Amino acid sequence: AIHGAAGNLSMIQVAAQLMAQIPQDELEKTAVILADERLLLPLLDAIPENIKHFNVTMGLSLDQLPLSAFIYDIIKLHTEAIEEGYYYKGMINILESSFAHTLLENDSRSLVKFIRDNNLIYIAPSSFDAVSKSAILHMILKPIKNVGELIKIVQTVLQQLKTEMLKQENRRLEIEQLLGVTEVVQNLSTIIDNNEEIKDLKTVAYLYKQLVPLKNLDFIGEPVRGLQIMGLLETRALDYKNTIMLSVNESILPAGKSTASYISNDMKYQFDLPTYSEKDSVYAYHFYRLLHRVEKAAFIYNTEGDTLGGGEKSRFLTQLETDQISKHVLTHKHYIFKNSAIKEDLMVIKKEPSYFERLDQIAASGFSPSALTSYVRNPIDFYASKILRISDMEDVEENIAANTMGSIIHEALDKLYQPYVGKVLIKEDFDTIKNQIKTELDIAYNECYTSDSAPLGKNKIIYEVSSHYIKKMVQSDLELVKNGQELIIKSVERKLEAVIEVPQIGKVKIHGMVDRIDQLDGKLRIIDYKSGATDKGNVGIDPEDFTILREDYKKAKAFQVLMYTYLYSLNDTFTEASAGIISFKNFDKGYIPFAFKAGRSYTEKTIDTTVLEKFELELFALIQELYNKEIHLTEKPV
Template identity: 40%
Template sequence: MTTFIFEVLKELKNNNENLSELTFVLPSKRAGLFLNHQLSQVVNKTIFAPQILSVEEFVEELSQLKSISNTELLFEFYNTYLQLTKKESADSFETFSKWAQILLQDFNEIDRYLIPHKNIFDYLSAIQDLKHWSVEKNQTEFVKNYLLFWNKLHAYYTHFTDSLLNKKIGYQGFIYREAVDNLEAYIQNNADKKHVFIGFNALNTAEETIIQELLQNDLAKIYWDIDKVFMNNQKHDAALFARQHLKNWKYFKNNPFNWITENYSTDKNISAIGIPKNIGQAKYIGSLLKKLQQDNDSLSNTAVVLGDENLLIPVLNSLPETIQALNITMGFPLKSIPLASLFDHLFHLHKNNTNTFYFKDVINIVSHQFINPLFLFDGIDYASKIIETIDKNNLVYLDKHRLTKIAKPCSNIIELLFSNWENSMVLALENCSKLILSIKSLLDNNKKSNLLTLEYVFRFNELFNELIRLNSEHEHIKDISTLYSIYKELLSSETLDFQGEPLQGLQLMGMLESRVLDFETVIISSVNEGILPAGKSNNSFIPFDVKLENNLPTYKEKDAVYTYHFYRLLQRAKNVYILYNTEADVLTGGEKSRFITQLDLEPIHNINHQIITPQVPTIETQLNVITKTDSLQQQLVVLANEGFSPSSLTNYIRNPIDFYYQKVLKIKEHNDVEETVAANTLGTVVHNTLEDFYKPFKGRLLTVDDVKSLKPKIQQTITYHFKNEYKEGDITKGKNLIIFEIAKRYVSNFLDLEIQDLKAGNTIKIIEVEAENNVSIEIPELHFPVNIKGKVDRIDEYNGITRIIDYKTGSVLKGQVAVQDWEDITTDYKKYSKPFQVLTYVYMLNKANKINFPVEAGIISFKNLSSGFIKFNEKNGHGTLINDDTLNAFEAQLKNLILEICNPKIDFVEKEIL
């Protein structure tokens, strides 16, 4: 395949041009690299390399100004803004930066298109006057300030550009305007210099002026790359600018238009492939490259062009391992590097200027991959120690001093991370820089394995040095929030450049990097409306009609730019794969692009349409099965001897795997910090409070005065147990205060229920409170002892009948403590877990000879106190009294359950929880 660059060089050589003395100007630096490479294929002798410049470099040379970053421009513009605005009505830098960026873009456009700036700013001001409230007699302060802003635009522009000119710096548009002003002097001083402009398309007025002047003075040649098909079709946007140049430039009245080619009509294999989601496209690119590599070992003439550059990381992760040579023209976004998340956490921690920190923010920082190693001291992981202390003591908020107390050997790094920044920009930036140096010192200990990480740290060190410089020079950053905004602005524009061989292997690039370059095989991703082309985005203060009036580009011209780039990629390619997302997303792109529809309507190429869906394997849900080995059987013997509790047995009924994890493997659930008091903590507090209240009355009849005497103690006892269970958690405000009051209300209502019962003439005698039990069961089939243990909340005598009571802080209804079919009691957890639990208590107490029949067992639900004591009952007509027959029926099921647990032939099989 012959490339456009090669054709131009061949033409120049055939015209006997001295290539060494030419100055080549191209749309991008990357194109210059390819030109330099192809130069060696054209010349057959040793020559001095010509000067090769990108258009930006050439214009900078003309203007004698240096381009500066957008962030620095904001600072410079804010200087102008402060000088021209009254102090009392001036915006903060953070507010200013939001609208100033748009205005700077408009300044840039006005200058690039050489619009007389006074005219357009006066025009904009007049429009606002007409459109809004200039005719109002009594204008508010807001209206006056609004109109004043528009009237000042010209003053802002003039002062700002004068300031930049004095410092010999500028933004792109201003540099272009100055270049045009200096053009005459440049031509006089470089009368013998020949310029060759290659591969341009959409030119702004400044570029057009410069190139035309050089052409008219016979100091330049220009080579376009446009196909005959597009030039002849007056409605095709790919040649919109080329047709305008051919028609409007005086130079082409007497000189040929080089070149209109005929490459697009050659045979091509074009496939339009719809793939759901962006990740689907990335994965398909990987599989497509693997296939292409199998068909042709080298991918040196293949380019992957990303319409949406956010696909870079997914595509890199999807590339086949067999690809040896790869060149990536886009940098790795600095914001995607793990170190970026650390500073996000750090700014989030300090933005409120406080000495106490939320526990999750602390955990995010001390557990971060770059910080955690700094908390290792003498083999102890103090980061884990901090997290354990937070969990154990339920610390929702903690300060630097508490952290130092937990991890004293790490006091230096704690000081660096958690000392108050006091809203001081100098202190904040100094701490961030010291932190970077601390991370670097640690990584230096093992340089070879940390080369990439050290590169990350180096780039962030540069970024913070730039922030320190900007802050010291301008002093516009007044608070941490503004500092964070500027940090994010810098971070979003910074990249970590990939190192590779730019002229070998697969080329992975963005759409603009493909300018002037040609490839045999092209894969273009994200060809969706809103991405290619970008559509009707208009981030500008200049209205659409004013842009038309002043020949400024609108969305139509911007769409035409992408149309040209898209079709130019197709011109010399033989194999083209156009990928688009079939799942329309209004935020990141809509339906498939009009470019694909346009290709279909053109009678030139047959487009192969495909819809690709990912292969989703059918994964059958396999329930976990734990085989009972000899060692596991021994553990069950030990567990049986220690004793099964009612809750562990109901846990087995619910899911045998949970029983295995918790009782056999002894795996406990992690106790997270309770920001809001958990239900089990509330239950424990209420249980412990009632235990304290009723223990002194053990063995005697209750009186109304006994119960009334407990009421004044509720506040103190509940508070004590909350502190005991909730540790250092705060119960004085928010939801926790509500839960604290609920606990008091539960206990108070329960005592009221007791008083009501006693006043009604009922007798209540407390027999046991929180009674511990451990009894042995004889199961002939098992050759080892089996015990059952558990704690009964309360045993009393109510009008002479013994009651076994279980407290529940949750809601329990009457039907939930009934048994209809005894065989279901050990299989249906949802229906029978509560009767199983209370019957186990009765069974233990009976075995221990602590009760006499008949007895009643049941639940007191604090959420359903109006139901009183909810008694166990048999629905087959035996009522609520529990006797030997009831216990014999239960015992048979209990023994069967324990036999199942201990049977070596019955594995622990996970239940599918519906």
């Protein structure tokens, strides 16, 4: 029987089904043959429960086992170390390994959490002093001066692992791995001792990578009991009643041309040296010899064409198909995954009493524009973040995120303008402000981005971009003053809050943090800084369609500036004001005010009581919708 399955795991599953069908009395007369020996570990995991005994007569290369990767991670940690310390990703790879858990127990989890909580990009040897007193961890993190010290660290780790594993049960396979890796490290130590010129840590890592695949882990089993698992070469001179062979693909069986020799094929032919065709002949002999006395043979090949030659069954199978031998009864089976269209129903959540309890808490503490617009964007996101208070999983922020960059710019600009609140700005003031930019930017950077290291790489670029945006903002204000306009900063980073009476709901608190309120030639301006791109369409609406503010998230910025102006009107009396966005991403557009759509263009609209009354109706409607039991929280495709 020839079976086609897509992918290695599919082949393993087909083999598992075939193994489960073998009668108990025929198990000893059955062989599972792996043309690709790398499938051994997944096959061992997939052996059905009805097979109690099996014998593995093939080795497994050490480089396929997790312990060799763990030791390589320790070597790599020191290889990639710089003056600031060890890179956090390498450290996390080590700490998340099961072997680290054996050495450090629960410390391994708490150390990973410590790295993430403190945003450690580089870990110094003393970084974990407050969290763990483990001697083995201290030894792994100890800076090394030469390759000999690195070998000693690895040998100590292996010795400690052996001590811990011998105390536990069912760790026989890991102990076998330990013995194999210890031998490799011993060979590595001998090579280094005999070659004084090896002084570079990268050479140690390279040699380790070269030596590990050469060492095989041999399995010990009972050769006359149960199912036999082997490679093709182990089948010579043996007869089986049933055989299951995996990876019967071209380029695996036979392997075909190989470039693992410096002698060209022409030279081999000239001097009668064995070529790849002789090797293919050996495999062909074993393949057909195996079929001599077999009653049932199953050949499984990979149909997935993800590599060159992938998906093509072996020429040996093609020959079986084309040979006119009546004694063979050939069957073909193809295993395919049914791909049915996935219909995702949008999530609908009914409003339970607990929802209203939490909503009342928010109403008491205050609804912010971002909370309300998150509901407009997707009610389920609002439910997760505001009602259930589920925050995104924290990780080490290696590169400054876009929102962190925005926070840095906001913070620096607030501190720069704080001393000049309420004063008519003059040209000389900007000289002082410009001199303070670097100082305030550094303070803001350290406050918003937790890291011991100075800005490096991508962070350095973002730091300089932040500096550029701040300078452009200051220069923009200076130009206004130079042009003879009167600029007064009324407040920066002002928190506005008010309690409003929402019909059918009652008292509800709303609040917001306005980045800047200024007065330009006597005209009040309420300004929000944005680090992302903004255009007029985001801050403008159709004068006949205020309902879009609570229906379309694209108008979230218009909603935000209107809510800030509405809050300001409840705190300070005024007749009219301009409200808008200054976007750092597209700074050339300058101040983008709230506008009304007229045809295809947008015209600035001064916000007066009429506009605020219309906005108030939409605000009330949005809060009423939040409280409406009949309107379920329905997911929006974002």
